[in-house]
Amino acid sequence: DVKVTQSSRYLVKRTGEKVFLECVQDMDHENMFWYRQDPGLGLRLIYFSYDVKMKEKGDIPEGYSVSREKKERFSLILESASTNQTSMYLCASSYPGLPKDTQYFGPGTRLTVL
Amino acid sequence: GQQLNQSPQSMFIQEGEDVSMNCTSSSIFNTWLWYKQDPGEGPVLLIALYKAGELTSNGRLTAQFGITRKDSFLNISASIPSDVGIYFCAGQKWGNTPLVFGKGTRLSVIA
Numbered sequence: 001d002v003k004v005t006q007s008s009r010y011l012v013k014r015t016g017e018k019v020f021l022e023c024v025q026d027m028d029h030e031n032m033f034w035y036r037q038d039p040g041l042g043l044r045l046i047y048f049s050y051d052v053k054m055k056e057k058g059d060i061p062e063g064y065s066v067s068r069e070k071k072e073r074f075s076l077i078l079e080s081a082s083t084n085q086t087s088m089y090l091c092a093s094s095y096p097g098l099p100k101d102t103q104y105f106g107p108g109t110r111l112t113v114l
Numbered sequence: 115g116q117q118l119n120q121s122p123q124s125m126f127i128q129e130g131e132d133v134s135m136n137c138t139s140s141s142i143f144n145t146w147l148w149y150k151q152d153p154g155e156g157p158v159l160l161i162a163l164y165k166a167g168e169l170t171s172n173g174r175l176t177a178q179f180g181i182t183r184k185d186s187f188l189n190i191s192a193s194i195p196s197d198v199g200i201y202f203c204a205g206q207k208w209g210n211t212p213l214v215f216g217k218g219t220r221l222s223v224i225a
Contacts, residue, residue: 004156042216058212103147103213107154107155
């Protein structure tokens, strides 16, 4: 079974702090993704990566950055956390190419910024 | 960014009833996926559809890939309390591009 793990289930940070959210997958997937989920807005793509040291902006990259130094690990960084970044953050991974290109999600990190 | 139009936004149904939800798009997608998210968890893949017209079942769940490639629906038969959660549709235009998600359908089942 594919396993995607996220470093924390719940996180509380203060405005202005630098926040690191870590995601690790154990299935040698090339692709990794970061989403945020807010009520009524569904899943919105922040950043994604198709390979080590490679990153692409998603739909809402402002205020975030990412790092992919190893294939299995994809980190989301909030350089200076703000209250409007309070959200559920979901990491996902996939193996490229049809018909197997389906995403597997981690359990999510619920981040509260005070 | 683009999002799929998913409806209904929420549903309250009696246990044992059938459920239907759908997803539409103004553009063509070559893969349609349906995910379920339990409270406090990440989404889990239910059904994947890869061909226009395809009808696929997974237990009490049935999903179809629309002929026009612009829509998909999910049916749940004889609902049970553990069907509660948020159901998301997702589409992919071609291989190795990010998925586009709907906003979700929140299902509540009344015993």
